[in-house]
Each structure stands twice: as structure tokens, then as C-alpha cells.
Amino acid sequence: MKPRLLVTGGAGFLGKHLLQRALEFTATGTLHRTAAMAIPSVMFHVCDLQQPQDVRILLDRVKPDIIIHTACSDQSGDLAAITSAAGLLAQQSAERHIHLIHLSTDQVFDGTAAPYAEASAPCPIHPYGEAKTQAEALVRSLNPDAAIVRTSLLYDLHSPDRQTIRLIEATASIAPCALFIDEWRSPIWVENFADCLLELATKDLSGLLHIAGPQALNRWELGMELLEHFGTPATPNIQPGTIQESGLIRPPNLTLDSSCAQHLLHTPLLSLRTAREQVTR
Ligand SMILES: NC(=O)c1ccc[n+]([C@@H]2O[C@H](COP(=O)([O-])OP(=O)(O)OC[C@H]3O[C@@H](n4cnc5c(N)ncnc54)[C@H](OP(=O)(O)O)[C@@H]3O)[C@@H](O)[C@H]2O)c1
Known part of the structure; x- marks a missing residue:
């Protein structure tokens, strides 16, 4: 029987x-709004996880065996939901011995x-990061077996995706659009990430794990490559910019070290270039 x-x-x-992609499971999803x-083959339940x-x-x-x-x-727009839903699911999954x-x-x-x-200590600088940090702490305390x-x-x-849609829309306007060259992330293809999570769901691992792309890219590099991928020529209103010029407060370099995940999982973590090669092959 499938889990x-x-x-x-x-x-x-x-x-x-x-x-x-959850073909190895009997899968159910929740809906809210x-x-x-x-x-195909997926059941849905409407519920408010708060x-x-x-x-x-x-x-x-x-009666799930595993919750992702x-x-x-x-x-x-409801940051309070981040902590309350995490707390409820952590408590309920611990009581019912469901892997979370x-x-x-x-x-x-x-x-x-x-x-x-x-092992790096969290130190969020905006409300979303703060809410996610609190949710992590709640999950750890209420369900220490959770991953x-x-x-x-x-x-x-x-x-x-949402951000690329906004960028493609920007090519149809003349409004200036700055992509930061000093904001670094470890972007990952959502299908590759989903496969990693589904593999993780077959293992009984607890604690923290970083799963992200193996290559750090700045927002400008990522945006330009995704525009190219979707065959949309960049327009002169889209320019490289900096966080400082924007006046925004944003974490500049959020590169994640995913070496633990790379050792634990058979699913390879793909760079943007490799992921693109897979899609266009
Ligand atoms: N996307 C990214 O780039 C990214 C990056 C880093 C981490 N993450 C994390 O990855 C996870 C998934 O992100 P995502 O981009 O897939 O999110 P998303 O597209 O915004 O989806 C979030 C879902 O949460 C549901 N939801 C909201 N409030 C709810 C409530 N009170 N009860 C039940 N369901 C509720 C919504 O359901 P309805 O649509 O039915 O209302 C929505 O479909 C999040 O934990 C996010 O923090 C995402």
C-alpha cells in the first residue's frame, strides 16, 4: 500500500x-480560499489551518503518514497564519505520530x-523572516521529530512563476525596473525541489535541512536568464540596480549551503543551466 x-x-x-509529482503516494492536498x-488521483480538502x-x-x-x-x-498578507498553522500542525502531528x-x-x-x-543562527530582519523563524521554533519545540x-x-x-510573470510584464512597459546585482540567492527549480521533498518524505529524518540550488545567482543574473528561457527579449527599462540605491532593507546574500542535502538525497540539486538543459532536451 502506498504511504x-x-x-x-x-x-x-x-x-x-x-x-x-507524488505518484508514489496516496496524496491529498488542502485548499483554503x-x-x-x-x-488526477489527488483528493482535496478545504480547511483553514489556523x-x-x-x-x-x-x-x-x-489519516496521513506524512505531512508536507x-x-x-x-x-x-496574513503573517500570523504562518505561526498559528505551523503550531497546530506540529502539535497534532506529534500527538498522532505523523511525520511532518x-x-x-x-x-x-x-x-x-x-x-x-x-548550524547558522537565524537573525531575520523583516516581518516575514521573523514569522518563519518563530514557526521553526514552534515546530522544533512541539514536534522534535519533524524535519x-x-x-x-x-x-x-x-x-x-509569479516573479518572472512580473518581469515579463515589465518588458511590455516603459516603467524602470531594477534587478539587484547585490542580492544573492540559491534559486532552485520548483520541480527539482519537489522531487527532493518527495524523496525526503520516504526517509524518517528530523531537524533542519537546507535544500536549494547549488549555484548562487544575483537577481539580475536570475532575471536575465529566465527572460531568455521564456524567449522574452530584455528591454532598456530593465536595468541592473543595487539594494542601497533602492532604499529598501533586504538581506543582501542569502546563499544556502545545501551540502548535507546533497549527501542525504539521491535527487541531484540542479543549477539553473542544468535544469534548463533538462527542460529543452
Ligand atoms: N515560493 C518561493 O520562492 C519560496 C521560497 C522560500 C520558501 N518558500 C516557502 O515554501 C512554502 C510554499 O511557498 P509557495 O510559494 O508555494 O506559497 P504560495 O504559492 O503562496 O501558497 C501558499 C498556500 O497557502 C494556503 N494558505 C494560506 N493561508 C492558509 C490557511 N489559513 N489555511 C490553509 N491554507 C492556507 C493558500 O491556499 P489558497 O490558495 O487555497 O488560499 C496558498 O495556496 C511556504 O512555506 C514558503 O514560505 C517559498
């Missing part, structure tokens, strides 16, 4: 990819001491 996998945030960017979704009763009913019905908790990102994989982010760091390994996976920017190569 039962519950993916929270089943209509989200990562959740959808996970559910589409999304009215309906259809993925509500204890909703979480109890969900787990009673699905992707729901509650920075997109909904909780999704976190490179934004728990301040960007001044990269590369960041699992906490930090990742970097997720991009897609089959259809443009």
Missing part, C-alpha cells in the same frame, strides 16, 4: 507541483554572513 501523504497549500506554487482544484477544529477534522479524515506543510507563505516536513525559508537570515548552513526544510527562491521553467 498517505498530505500536502498543505495544495493550490500553492510548490504544493501543486508536489501533488502532481481556492474553491476547487483537479489533479482553526484547531479544521486541523483535527482534516487529520481524522485523511507548504501552506501559509508571504503571499496571503515543515517548509521554511532563507529569509530567516540577515544576509551578512553567507553561505548559511544548518524543517529551508529553501531559496523557487522558479519554474515550464511556465513563468
